[in-house]
Amino acid sequence: MNISDENPDQGNLDRMFLSPPHVGERERELLLAAFDSNYIAPVGPHLDLFEEMFREKTGFRHAVAVTSGTAAMHLALRCLGIGEGQVVLSSTLTFIGGVSPICQEGAEPCFVDVRPETWNLDPDLVEEALCQLSEEGARPGAVIATDLYGQCCEQERLRGICDRYGIPLVVDAAESLGARRCGVGAGSLADCAVFSFNGNKILTTSGGGMLASDDEELVAHARKLATQARESVPHYEHRELGYNYRLSNLCAAVGCAQLEKLDERVGRKREIYRLYRGLLDGCEGLSLMPIDPAGEPNFWLTTILIDRRRFGSSPEQVRLCLEEENVEARPLWKPMHRQPVFAGCRAWDRGVADRLFEEGLCLPSGTTMSDDDVARVADLVLGCSANRADA
Numbered sequence: 001m002n003i004s005d006e007n008p009d010q011g012n013l014d015r016m017f018l019s020p021p022h023v024g025e026r027e028r029e030l031l032l033a034a035f036d037s038n039y040i041a042p043v044g045p046h047l048d049l050f051e052e053m054f055r056e057k058t059g060f061r062h063a064v065a066v067t068s069g070t071a072a073m074h075l076a077l078r079c080l081g082i083g084e085g086q087v088v089l090s091s092t093l094t095f096i097g098g099v100s101p102i103c104q105e106g107a108e109p110c111f112v113d114v115r116p117e118t119w120n121l122d123p124d125l126v127e128e129a130l131c132q133l134s135e136e137g138a139r140p141g142a143v144i145a146t147d148l149y150g151q152c153c154e155q156e157r158l159r160g161i162c163d164r165y166g167i168p169l170v171v172d173a174a175e176s177l178g179a180r181r182c183g184v185g186a187g188s189l190a191d192c193a194v195f196s197f198n199g200n201k202i203l204t205t206s207g208g209g210m211l212a213s214d215d216e217e218l219v220a221h222a223r224k225l226a227t228q229a230r231e232s233v234p235h236y237e238h239r240e241l242g243y244n245y246r247l248s249n250l251c252a253a254v255g256c257a258q259l260e261k262l263d264e265r266v267g268r269k270r271e272i273y274r275l276y277r278g279l280l281d282g283c284e285g286l287s288l289m290p291i292d293p294a295g296e297p298n299f300w301l302t303t304i305l306i307d308r309r310r311f312g313s314s315p316e317q318v319r320l321c322l323e324e325e326n327v328e329a330r331p332l333w334k335p336m337h338r339q340p341v342f343a344g345c346r347a348w349d350r351g352v353a354d355r356l357f358e359e360g361l362c363l364p365s366g367t368t369m370s371d372d373d374v375a376r377v378a379d380l381v382l383g384c385s386a387n388r389a390d391a
Helices: 025-037 045-058 069-079 100-104 123-135 155-165 216-226 249-260 262-280 315-324 352-359 371-382
Strands: 062-066 087-091 108-112 140-146 169-172 192-196 209-213 286-288 302-306 360-363
Touching: 025 045, 025 249, 045 062, 045 209, 045 249, 062 069, 062 216, 069 100, 069 169, 069 192, 069 209, 069 216, 087 123, 100 108, 108 123, 123 140, 123 155, 140 155, 155 169, 209 216, 249 262, 262 286, 262 302, 262 371, 302 352, 315 360, 315 371, 352 360
Parallel strands: 087 108, 087 140, 140 169, 169 192
Antiparallel strands: 062 209, 192 209, 286 302, 302 360
16 A cells, blocks of 8 residues: 555645654664664663753753653653642643643643733733632642743743742643743753654654653653553562553654754754745734744744734635645644633633634744745745735
8 A cells, every 4th residue: 555545645745744854864874773773662772862862952850751742741740749639720822732641640721821922821820820729729730831832931930930839830842842041941940841752843753752850750750650660670560550651762763863953953943934034024914923032942833823804814714725735834723721622621811822823823844945935835825915015
């Protein structure tokens, strides 16, 4: 069977994807080295090297590589003692993989809106929610802040708020590897930070994730849980339930090669954003994601807002126009408080995430794009505007 028979998009070489993997000879070289070593199972020298390289690159003291960012989040909450009877606050503008582990551990998710200036979790609303929950006698267990589209959250403020309430801060940095804010790396002020190496992320291991922390005991426990919680004895002994979450040595080999290119990938993402900005700025009814003055995003995805009345087309009409040209675009994350699976969950909502979802669109931002590719996408977007100067 041809791969395109199973998934037509995978065989469509002419399609411009949103953020496809970017691999080359170095990835192939290390993957074959891992293959030839026969370390195929989820242990091996490339796995150890990948974790070491990640620590050196990010500054975290400890890290454990796992099968996905969702697995990393699950381990983080488990190791932080999150469970039944507790409430966990999460940004509502995020991907479900950073939220579902709350329910897996039996806790109650509550959602908090984002700031229009950054699209990231609103610290003022977090404080308001924690105050209200405490007054009600609820048991706040943690705060999960998402670094949206490669822009770091206000982890300094969130850290202070969490400390006042005696609860841990977890940063979902799945999209922000290589980004900084106030000179501080993504997630580095949190009790735990979660990273993703899914195929569409800035670095990929095909599928994979990382749980990082300066807490040696926490990461050691996570590493144990990720390998079925096997005790350190010759036979298989288990005193607690664990998971099959360890990243394979083969995937880690790809990750090693990708980490070598992190600065290069971030640099290209930033160039792509600047190109889009230069081409799209000034178009009536269209704006790009606002940038935190204190931030240094990695611009994982370049995203835009479209005011249908002023621009002359809706985000969905623009998306369909791009689709007709075999160019992938996607709406922003649908807020978690609007997801049917979380119906009935509490939300501290000011309507910001709702508006962003209604007006937002993610544009192709893969690091294999040429400048001409960016110009083509921008021209297609502008061509949808009824107010274009040369229309």
